[in-house]
Amino acid sequence: MTNRTVYVGAHVSASGGVNNAPANAAEIGATALSLFTRNQRRWTSKPYESETIEAFHAAMKEHGYTADHAMPHASYLVNLGSPDEEVRRKSIDGLADELGRTVQLGLRWLNFHPGTSKGELDEDATLRRIADGMDRVLEQVDGGVLVLENTAGQGSSMGARIGQLASIIEYVADPDRVAVCIDTCHAFAAGYDIRDAAGWDALIQETIDTVGLDKLVALHLNDSTGTLGSNKDRHKPIGEGEIGMDGFRAIMEDTRLDGKPMILETPDTDRWAEEIALLKKMAGVTA
Numbered sequence: 170m171t172n173r174t175v176y177v178g179a180h181v182s183a184s185g186g187v188n189n190a191p192a193n194a195a196e197i198g199a200t201a202l203s204l205f206t207r208n209q210r211r212w213t214s215k216p217y218e219s220e221t222i223e224a225f226h227a228a229m230k231e232h233g234y235t236a237d238h239a240m241p242h243a244s245y246l247v248n249l250g251s252p253d254e255e256v257r258r259k260s261i262d263g264l265a266d267e268l269g270r271t272v273q274l275g276l277r278w279l280n281f282h283p284g285t286s287k288g289e290l291d292e293d294a295t296l297r298r299i300a301d302g303m304d305r306v307l308e309q310v311d312g313g314v315l316v317l318e319n320t321a322g323q324g325s326s327m328g329a330r331i332g333q334l335a336s337i338i339e340y341v342a343d344p345d346r347v348a349v350c351i352d353t354c355h356a357f358a359a360g361y362d363i364r365d366a367a368g369w370d371a372l373i374q375e376t377i378d379t380v381g382l383d384k385l386v387a388l389h390l391n392d393s394t395g396t397l398g399s400n401k402d403r404h405k406p407i408g409e410g411e412i413g414m415d416g417f418r419a420i421m422e423d424t425r426l427d428g429k430p431m432i433l434e435t436p437d438t439d440r441w442a443e444e445i446a447l448l449k450k451m452a453g454v455t456a
């Protein structure tokens with residue numbers, strides 16, 4: 170078991186500059202990391218200074234991270250399915266800016282939430298609108314991969330079923346530049362019962378059958394405050410929510426996930442080091 174390649178970490182702070190994120194990850198024993206490429210609550214930010222980019226590259230190298238370990242998270246404002254043309258245009262331009270930053274940082278994956286038409290379009294039309302928005306983002310940027318995150322299905326948000334993510338991938342012009350991330354809290358809240366190995370296996374099998382294992386590039390590991398199928402997007406520390414330890418043990422023992430960054434977005438940042446150590450132990454790895 171000890172020769173497995175398991176990357177586990179957290180969505181760390183980039184306050185004071187993105188170049189601070191790698192050290193923040195290293196400090197908690199992370200072998201994977203996420204970060205915001207810019208202020209996630211605003212539509213626009215100043216371009217990076219070249220010194221910031223160089224400092225980021227240097228910090229990544231110093232702490233032993235590469236593009237295989239890191240996946241930035243896009244702004245929560247982004248909604249490519251929005252029925253409001255102004256919001257949709259800002260979403261396309263904002264996501265393109267963030268994907269450009271991801272590439273500048275030497276990374277490839279940028280994950281985002283598919284979005285919602287707020288019930289103004291039917292499901293298929295919404296999925297097509299999101300795919301069209303992704304096409305517009307991808308044509309603005311050289312390089313980079315947009316990573317669709319499954320959602321808890323709150324409101325009428327798309328992506329609660331893995332099959333919806335598969336449809337979006339089918340509709341985009343360049344599916345090679347699209348991938349998928351599974352968030353365990355969202356999956357559970359959306360109705361996937363991953364409290365044990367059989368339940369986890371069913372979710373991965375559905376992922377293999379719809380999008381393919383290669384397209385699953387990363388995971389968000391979060392326990393869930395909400396109950397099964399509650400559609401509540403509320404994260405809890407590992408083992409303390411409705412999913413529980415057995416569920417996370419099944420995930421960490423699943424060698425099909427080896428080499429895919431697993432990122433905590435749990436609420437208590439002071440406990441990340443402890444949670445990372447626990448997850449590594451479950452996977453049978455020390456580093």
Ligand SMILES: [Zn+2]
Pocket residue numbers: 242281282318
């Ligand atoms: Zn997310």
Ligand SMILES: [Zn+2]
Pocket residue numbers: 318352389434
């Ligand atoms: Zn997530």
